[in-house]
Amino acid sequence: MGKTILITGGARSGKSGIAETMTLSLGRPAIYIATATAGDAEMAARIAAHQARRGAEWITRAEPLDLATALKETDGQAPRLVDCLTLWLSNLMFSERDWRGELHRLIDTLHLQSGPVLMVTNEVGSGIVPDNRLARDFRDAAGTLNQQVAAMADEVYLAVCGLPMKVK
Template structure:
């Protein structure tokens, strides 16, 4: 595996699947986190994820500057969790999601170590009833499509089970 995009719904098992795939690699492991703890519940979620990872993991926090973090993480193997929160962060910070997505695709294409990226598939539900939610859904969907073209492998996880959408050539 060189590059992998893991998609799924909330609580689908995508993060556990991604962590297991990266932990199967030898050497150092880098976890690039995009989450920000704006409330106690999110802080608890972040702490749970941190406790679940072992001492092989080094964490980089990149709530906005994800392409730069991917470019900097050039040893061992890398897990990015999660792109959906990153898109939300970009929108709230009034950043250009298209330009950031292009920069991320370039960083992933240039990455010399195995990398797995996790994202929610948000386009399976109804059309959101407000402009901000539609903008978010559209930006997340376009990013997933761009990355699916960039990476070697794409897996959709549902109920903890992987469905392989694109395999390494």
């Protein structure tokens, strides 16, 4: 089995930069599996900034929904970075797909990987209780996703102020 590493943290905690550095330390070029979609101009600008920062050392594969298949198809080619699981989760929920079933598919796929996979996710449990049902459902689903992936991961890091703190 390939190594699975989860990097979590709050918004703007530096988790993507940490994950990119860790992934490139495992081999170059690396594969960046992007789950974000450009739903508006602001998100398109964020995606463009991420792409510009990464540069030529990365092969980008956009996959907003079928993460398990993307991992299967890229296994053994290069280290992979999935950024990010919480955007993937929101894509699944807004598409009215079975996120629990997709989470199980993801975990089953991760167990079968021969190459390293690093994943970024947002820690959403440290804030206030959301004031609406959709936000609470998302927070609860993200907590479930993060706990299950962290449980099977070989290593887990928490990003704080741009610094990685090893949790597992």
